[in-house]
Amino acid sequence: MKTFEELGVAPEIRRAIEEMGYENPMPVQEEVIPYLLDEIRDVIALAQTGTGKTAAFGLPVLQKINVKQNVPQALILAPTRELCLQIAGDLADYSKYIDNLRVLPVYGGSSIESQIKSLKRGVQIIVATPGRLIDLINRKVVDLEAVKHVVLDEADEMLNMGFTDSIDEILSKVPQNRSMLLFSATMPKEIAKITRKYMDSPKEITIGRKNEGSHNVKHVYYMVHAKDKYLALKRIADYYPNIYGIIFCRTRRETQEIADKLIQDGYNADSLHGDLSQAQRDYVMQKFRIRSLQLLVATDVAARGLDVDSLTHVINYGLPDDIESYTHRSGRTGRAGKTGTSIAIAHVKEKGKIREIEKIINKKFEQKAIPTGDSICEKQLFSLVDRIEKVKVNEEEIAELLPSIFRKLDWLEKEDIIKRVISLEFNRLIDYYRDAQEIESPSERYTRDDKGGRSSRRDGRDRSDRGDSSSRGGRAAEKGYSRLFINIGRTDNVNPATLMGLVNDYVPGKIRIGRIDLMQNFAFFDVPEGDASQVVKSLNGQEDKGRRISVEFAQAGGGSDRGGRSERRPRGNGGESRRKDSFRGERSHSDSGKKEHRKGQRKPKYS
Structure with a gap:
C-alpha cells in the first residue's frame, strides 16, 4: 500500500489530512490521485459511495489551484445541498494550511444574496448544485471562463434527478480545454452519453465491478x-x-x-x-x-x-x-x-x-x-447488560449519594438487584411480545386462501387461475367491501404493489385494500364500502405514466353499477390468472397492529 507522499500529495495538504486521521490512501484515492496530478485530462471513476471519493478528487484539485488568481478555477457539481455542503467542508479541512484559498458552496434553499457577495469577493473553488449555479450564471455573477477542472460527483444521481439539461448548459459555459472528472456509482446509458459528448478519450478507473455492491x-x-x-x-x-x-x-x-x-x-x-x-x-x-x-x-x-x-x-x-x-x-x-x-x-x-x-x-x-418475540427480548436484554458493563462511572459525582443508596438496598441480594434492574427496563417489552402473535411467513410453495385453507397448486394459485371466464373479475366482493374496476393492467406494468401505491398517493386517509385481480389490460380490486366512493372520486382523472386513469364500480356476474353495462374484458383473455392471496391491510397499520399490541400498552422506546 502506498502513502500519500508517494502519490505526490503536497506537504501542506498531507499535514492537514494527517491531523484528520488519514494514514494511508483508500483504493479509489490510490488509483485516481496519480492520474489527476499527472495531467491526465479526463477521468471516469466508478466507485460506490463512502469509498473516499471526495479526497480522491479534492486533494489533486486543491494542489493545482493558483491562490494568486482570485477567480473560479475549479467547479464541482453535486446533486443535493447536503452533499454540496459536505464536499465544501471537506475541502476546507484539507486546505487548512493553504493560505488565501477559498471554497464556496452554492446551493438552493439558502440566501442567494450572501452567495453573490462571496462570489464578488473572489473564490477559487465553487461547489454547487446545478439549479442554483444556473441561477447565478443567468444573473451574470458567476464567470466560469477561467475554470480548469470540472468534477461531476454522483453523476448518475444528478441525471436521475433530472439535471441533464442543466449539466449541458453549465458545461457549455466552461472552456473546452478544461480537465473533467466524472464520479459515479453506476454506469447507465445517460452517463455514457455525457462521456462521449464532453470527454476526450477518458481514462476509466473502476473500483470493484461496474454497478457492483460494496463488499462491506x-x-x-x-x-x-x-x-x-x-x-x-x-x-x-x-x-x-x-x-x-x-x-x-x-x-x-x-x-x-x-x-x-x-x-x-x-x-x-x-x-x-x-x-x-x-x-x-x-x-x-x-x-x-x-x-x-x-x-x-x-x-x-x-x-x-x-x-x-x-x-x-x-x-x-x-x-x-x-x-x-x-x-x-x-x-x-x-x-x-x-x-x-x-x-x-x-x-x-x-x-x-x-x-x-x-x-x-x-x-x-x-x-x-x-x-x-423470545429472540428479540434476549437480544435487548443482553444489549442492556453490555451497556451496564461499559457505562462510565463518575466516582466523585456520586460518592456522597452512595452511602444512602447502599443502606436503602442493603436488604437485597446481588441477584435480586440484577433481576429488578432488568425487570424495570424490560417488563413492558417482555409483556408485549409474550402475547404477540408471531408473523406468518408466506410459503413459496403454497399461499393461504381467504378462508385460511391451502391451495392445491405448487405456485400458490388455485383452480380458478386456469383462466375460466367465471373467475376473471366476475366474483362478488367480500362482505363489507365494494369491487372496483380500473382501466390499467399488466400491459401497463401494473402489479399489486403499484396499484396500492396509486391508492396510497391519490386517496386521502388510510384505505384498506382487499382482493386484487390483475388482468392484461385492466384490474379489479376491493375496498371497504364506506371508502369506495372516495377512492373512485380521488383516482378518476389522475395520470399514471401518461395514461389517464378511469375507476368505476363493478358488480359480480359481469355487471357494473353504470347502466348495467357488462364488465370490460380484453380480447384474447384466455389464460388470465386470478390473484388468490389477499392484500387487505397493506395501508391499515393500526388494524393489522392489533395482532401485536395488547390493549392499553405502548411499545417501549429504545435509545
Whole structure:
C-alpha cells in the first residue's frame, strides 16, 4: 500500500489530512490521485459511495489551484445541498494550511444574496448544485471562463434527478480545454452519453465491478405478507438495539405514514421527503447526524447525496423498481471500511426481483425468518447488560449519594438487584411480545386462501387461475367491501404493489385494500364500502405514466353499477390468472397492529 507522499500529495495538504486521521490512501484515492496530478485530462471513476471519493478528487484539485488568481478555477457539481455542503467542508479541512484559498458552496434553499457577495469577493473553488449555479450564471455573477477542472460527483444521481439539461448548459459555459472528472456509482446509458459528448478519450478507473455492491455490505431479505410489512419492520428494528439506519419507502405519503407510526410506537424516528421545507429537512438531518434519531424514514429522492457515516443498516420497505436505486440505497451503509447490512422486507412477488439484483451486484441475499418475540427480548436484554458493563462511572459525582443508596438496598441480594434492574427496563417489552402473535411467513410453495385453507397448486394459485371466464373479475366482493374496476393492467406494468401505491398517493386517509385481480389490460380490486366512493372520486382523472386513469364500480356476474353495462374484458383473455392471496391491510397499520399490541400498552422506546 502506498502513502500519500508517494502519490505526490503536497506537504501542506498531507499535514492537514494527517491531523484528520488519514494514514494511508483508500483504493479509489490510490488509483485516481496519480492520474489527476499527472495531467491526465479526463477521468471516469466508478466507485460506490463512502469509498473516499471526495479526497480522491479534492486533494489533486486543491494542489493545482493558483491562490494568486482570485477567480473560479475549479467547479464541482453535486446533486443535493447536503452533499454540496459536505464536499465544501471537506475541502476546507484539507486546505487548512493553504493560505488565501477559498471554497464556496452554492446551493438552493439558502440566501442567494450572501452567495453573490462571496462570489464578488473572489473564490477559487465553487461547489454547487446545478439549479442554483444556473441561477447565478443567468444573473451574470458567476464567470466560469477561467475554470480548469470540472468534477461531476454522483453523476448518475444528478441525471436521475433530472439535471441533464442543466449539466449541458453549465458545461457549455466552461472552456473546452478544461480537465473533467466524472464520479459515479453506476454506469447507465445517460452517463455514457455525457462521456462521449464532453470527454476526450477518458481514462476509466473502476473500483470493484461496474454497478457492483460494496463488499462491506451484507444483504438480507425477510419474506412477509404485504399486510404484515409494518409489523415486520418493528420486529427488525427491535432485534437490532443499536440500529442507526435509513428506511426507504416508495412514496412521500408512505414515508410520512411509516414515520408517524414509528414515532407513535415509541421509536426515535422522523421522516425526510419532498413535501418538507428546506428548514424542516435541515432540522431532521441535524438530529439524524448527531444520533438524536435512530431511524430516518426517507424517499429515494430525499436521501440522494446524504453523507452520514456509520450507518449500521439500510432497510428497504419494499424493493425499488430499478436495480440502480437499490445499489444507491445499500451504498449508504458499509462506508469507509466499515460493515453494514441492507435489509429488504419483500413479499412473494418480489422474489424474482431479488434474484435480478443478486446478478447485478454480484452478491447473494440471505433469507432470514422474522425475529421471534423470545429472540428479540434476549437480544435487548443482553444489549442492556453490555451497556451496564461499559457505562462510565463518575466516582466523585456520586460518592456522597452512595452511602444512602447502599443502606436503602442493603436488604437485597446481588441477584435480586440484577433481576429488578432488568425487570424495570424490560417488563413492558417482555409483556408485549409474550402475547404477540408471531408473523406468518408466506410459503413459496403454497399461499393461504381467504378462508385460511391451502391451495392445491405448487405456485400458490388455485383452480380458478386456469383462466375460466367465471373467475376473471366476475366474483362478488367480500362482505363489507365494494369491487372496483380500473382501466390499467399488466400491459401497463401494473402489479399489486403499484396499484396500492396509486391508492396510497391519490386517496386521502388510510384505505384498506382487499382482493386484487390483475388482468392484461385492466384490474379489479376491493375496498371497504364506506371508502369506495372516495377512492373512485380521488383516482378518476389522475395520470399514471401518461395514461389517464378511469375507476368505476363493478358488480359480480359481469355487471357494473353504470347502466348495467357488462364488465370490460380484453380480447384474447384466455389464460388470465386470478390473484388468490389477499392484500387487505397493506395501508391499515393500526388494524393489522392489533395482532401485536395488547390493549392499553405502548411499545417501549429504545435509545
